[in-house]
Every structure is written in structure tokens, then in C-alpha cells.
Amino acid sequence: MTLPNHEGFMLPVLQVLADESPLRRPAIYSRVALATQLSEADMAFATRTGMLTYKNRIAWAITDLYKAGCLDRPARSTYAIAENGRKLLAAGVPLSRTTLMAFPQFREYQSNHDTVAYADDGVADQADDEASGDVCWFVGSAIDNDDQTARFIHDGVWENGYANRYLDQVKSMREGDRIAIKATYTRRSNLPFDPHGNSVSVMAIKATGVVTANAGDGRHIEVDWQCRFDPPREWYFYTHRKTVWRVLPGGWMEDALTSCFHGLIFW
Numbered sequence: 001m002t003l004p005n006h007e008g009f010m011l012p013v014l015q016v017l018a019d020e021s022p023l024r025r026p027a028i029y030s031r032v033a034l035a036t037q038l039s040e041a042d043m044a045f046a047t048r049t050g051m052l053t054y055k056n057r058i059a060w061a062i063t064d065l066y067k068a069g070c071l072d073r074p075a076r077s078t079y080a081i082a083e084n085g086r087k088l089l090a091a092g093v094p095l096s097r098t099t100l101m102a103f104p105q106f107r108e109y110q111s112n113h114d115t116v117a118y119a120d121d122g123v124a125d126q127a128d129d130e131a132s133g134d135v136c137w138f139v140g141s142a143i144d145n146d147d148q149t150a151r152f153i154h155d156g157v158w159e160n161g162y163a164n165r166y167l168d169q170v171k172s173m174r175e176g177d178r179i180a181i182k183a184t185y186t187r188r189s190n191l192p193f194d195p196h197g198n199s200v201s202v203m204a205i206k207a208t209g210v211v212t213a214n215a216g217d218g219r220h221i222e223v224d225w226q227c228r229f230d231p232p233r234e235w236y237f238y239t240h241r242k243t244v245w246r247v248l249p250g251g252w253m254e255d256a257l258t259s260c261f262h263g264l265i266f267w
Contacts, residue, residue, distance in 0.1 A: 021080035068106035077156035167218030203239035204232035
């Protein structure tokens with residue numbers, strides 16, 4: 001079958017949530033894929049950033065419906081059908097952004113939304129559609145010296161463990177930005193090259209995903225974690241020790257580093 005664009009997934013999302021609510025994002029992805037009879041080949045298709053295309057488009061359908069008041073979000077990464085959504089189902093009209101413009105909150109959202117982050121407009125039918133621009137975030141996972149990676153992935157979140165640090169950077173994370181959990185350290189031995197007795201900076205990539213929502217408090221982010229690396233994939237030399245690191249591709253080192261979102265870590 002031809003993979004629907006994100007508007008084509010709006011009705012299945014509402015129908016799935018009308019049958020059972022609330023559901024977490026991963027359950028919505030799998031049930032919508034089943035309802036629309038996506039093949040394994042359909043679900044294997046990926047964008048240039050490495051995000052699975054069907055998830056990318058379902059994610060944008062969820063976002064549009066939520067911004068239109070057709071879905072409620074009772075918990076992080078969890079959605080339920082709302083009254084506006086039930087009205088649309090009862091009306092039996094084709095669903096699109098044009099349909100959602102009937103709702104004032106969606107009109108306001110579109111008028112204020114960053115068009116770069118909202119890159120699915122006119123791109124969803126192309127092989128390289130993406131949910132955001134090129135911003136990549138590399139973030140730590142320790143809170144009070146306790147590694148939270150497993151909890152973050154299970155709950156579909158990332159959290160800034162500091163009450164007064166990195167708040168502005170975290171607030172600037174947008175839906176569709178790419179994000180990776182990392183740990184940074186140094187090592188002299190057990191390296192894939194000879195360091196000639198020198199210490200080498202190492203950054204281990206534990207997981208990669210896409211930002212799906214930002215609470216706006218500088219602390220809490222919702223994430224669709226798509227790849228977990230066990231053991232972590234290691235990157236050398238071009239690293240960063242701080243908890244939050246914003247990387248924009250463009251230089252050869254930045255482009256090489258952000259290849260982790262394609263599943264291409266070199267060591």
C-alpha cells in the first residue's frame with residue numbers, strides 16, 4: 001500500500017482512541033499500524049534522520065489532533081479522545097488541517113507555530129519527510145548520581161535533574177528535535193586505536209529519539225525513544241561533558257556526530 005501522509009493517519013488515530021483510551025504513544029503507533037494494515041516494508045521505511053516514517057506521520061497526526069482539542073493528554077506521552085474528536089468521528093467528514101481549522105485553538109496554534117519545526121507541510125508524501133529541522137540534543141541521564149536511562153525510555157520522557165541549570169536550553173527544545181542520551185568520560189585503554197598513553201575523551205550514546213512535547217518548565221520533555229544501544233555506541237574526541245549539549249549539523253565533526261541518528265556510530 002501507499003503510506004498515508006500525516007493527515008491520512010488522523011482518522012485512524014481517533015478511531016483507535018475511541019475504542020480504547022487512554023493509550024501511550026507506542027501503543028497508538030502499533031494499533032494504528034494494525035488498523036491501517038501497514039506492511040513490514042511500510043513500517044521499515046525511514047526518513048533521512050533515521051526516524052521511522054510511519055511513526056513520524058502518526059506523531060504529527062497526534063500533535064495536530066491534540067492542538068485542535070480533539071485529544072486529551074492525561075499524562076506524559078499518553079492520549080485519550082476528547083469531545084472535539086468524538087464530534088469529528090460522528091460528523092464523518094474527511095480529516096485534514098483544513099478540517100481542524102474549525103477549532104479556534106488549532107487556528108491559534110498554526111498562526112504561532114514555527115514553520116521550520118512544522119516541516120511536514122507539503123513534505124509528508126516525500127521519502128525524506130522530517131518532523132523538525134536539524135537541531136540535535138545530547139543529554140545526560142543521571143539524577144542525583146543515579147542513571148535514569150531505563151526509566152526515561154520506559155516512560156517516554158527525559159528530565160533535567162537540575163532545578164536551576166540548563167532551564168533555557170531545555171525550554172528551547174521543540175517537538176521534532178532529535179535527542180540522544182549520552183554519558184561522557186575519559187579512557188586510556190580498551191580503545192579501537194592506539195592513544196599512545198594519552199587519555200581520550202569518550203561519549204557513549206545510549207539511546208536516540210525525537211522530542212514529542214515540551215512542558216515549558218525547563219525540566220520535563222516527552223520523547224519517542226526509537227533506538228536503544230546495548231551496549232552503548234562510543235564516540236571519541238568531539239565530546240561534551242555538560243548535561244545538555246545542542247548540536248547543529250554543518251561542520252564535518254557535527255555531521256559525523258549526528259550520524260548516530262541514522263544508526264551509524266563509527267566505533
